[in-house]
Amino acid sequence: MATEAMALSQTDKAPARGAAGLHRFANPARFSRLSARLLPWTAALAVGLIALGLYLALFVAPADYQQGQSVRIMFVHVPSAWMALFCYSFMALASAVGLIWRHPLADLAAKATAPVGALFTFTALLTGSLWGKPMWGTWWVWDARLTSVLILFFLYLGYMALWQAIDDGAKAARAAAILALVGVVNVPIIKFSVEWWNTLHQPASVLRLDGPTIDASMLWPLLVMALGFKAYFVTVLLLRLRTELAERRLRAFRRRALAEG
Amino acid sequence: MEGIGAFFAMGGYAAFVWPAFAVTLGLMAALGWSTWRRLKAAERALAALEAAGEAAVEDEAT
Numbered sequence: 001m002a003t004e005a006m007a008l009s010q011t012d013k014a015p016a017r018g019a020a021g022l023h024r025f026a027n028p029a030r031f032s033r034l035s036a037r038l039l040p041w042t043a044a045l046a047v048g049l050i051a052l053g054l055y056l057a058l059f060v061a062p063a064d065y066q067q068g069q070s071v072r073i074m075f076v077h078v079p080s081a082w083m084a085l086f087c088y089s090f091m092a093l094a095s096a097v098g099l100i101w102r103h104p105l106a107d108l109a110a111k112a113t114a115p116v117g118a119l120f121t122f123t124a125l126l127t128g129s130l131w132g133k134p135m136w137g138t139w140w141v142w143d144a145r146l147t148s149v150l151i152l153f154f155l156y157l158g159y160m161a162l163w164q165a166i167d168d169g170a171k172a173a174r175a176a177a178i179l180a181l182v183g184v185v186n187v188p189i190i191k192f193s194v195e196w197w198n199t200l201h202q203p204a205s206v207l208r209l210d211g212p213t214i215d216a217s218m219l220w221p222l223l224v225m226a227l228g229f230k231a232y233f234v235t236v237l238l239l240r241l242r243t244e245l246a247e248r249r250l251r252a253f254r255r256r257a258l259a260e261g
Numbered sequence: 262m263e264g265i266g267a268f269f270a271m272g273g274y275a276a277f278v279w280p281a282f283a284v285t286l287g288l289m290a291a292l293g294w295s296t297w298r299r300l301k302a303a304e305r306a307l308a309a310l311e312a313a314g315e316a317a318v319e320d321e322a323t
Contacts, residue, residue: 050286054282058268063272068272068273068274069271069272069273069274069278070271070272070274070277070278072271072278073277073278073281073282076281076282076285076286077281080285115292116292119288119289119292122288123284123285123288123289126281126284126285127281127284127285130277130278130280130281131277131281133277134274134277232289232293235293236292236293236296239293239296239297239300240296240300242300243296243299243300243303246300246303246304246307247303249307250303250306250307250310253307253310
């Protein structure tokens, strides 16, 4: 463990001041201890909040006067969409930190986030279609919101493909980071698409300058589900980071065995 | 109070509402499960190597 710590600190010759605090967590052993302490809590939060959110969404929230019971799809569709954007933003931020400050865990955090973000983008698109068919009369339309979210999905897939395709870990990290940062312009486009263009998708009713227009009886289940999805993301992120670090150590073991062998 | 049948019918939208919830939660559970399994496999392999008497290893400098 001490050898690892020394090896890592020697690869970070000149950490930028701003990221100096984050470098405490560059030590895999420290991250391992911290994540082991956090994981039971984040997992419990995720399960508890999602369970509560489901109860509120299915039994407490009222049916909509226009959309009837189909409005309940909102309680998985909107949190998924929020997570799709949140995960990409987080991935882009982690990529930037990895590129600029060479923080060792940053690249891995970005890598670990991608599958979660891709999953939520997919469920946002799917649940959106399931909601759109009865309400709009169509499974799909090439309006600005739906199209830009589909592009987001392809960006996630491209990002994951880069990591898979490039053998050298450092080069893969850099290429993927550049893709993540180039693609981040899509995030504000998605957010403002319903204002900038004439879309079939409805305009924002929660995250608006004038405050939410959605009724409290629907807003609370939505927020509970959104928080539960966030806790789920943190849980999966920590698990995937632990896995990346463990698999890195395994590869190092095996390289040593081969070299000696 | 609506009967359980009415709840599952979701006002006629059952074919849209239930798949939406099932796929979202199902995929989340699947990702969590697959992540967990991959972590445990890596940890088991590491424990086996360490038990076999390998010395502390230098991490790859990425």
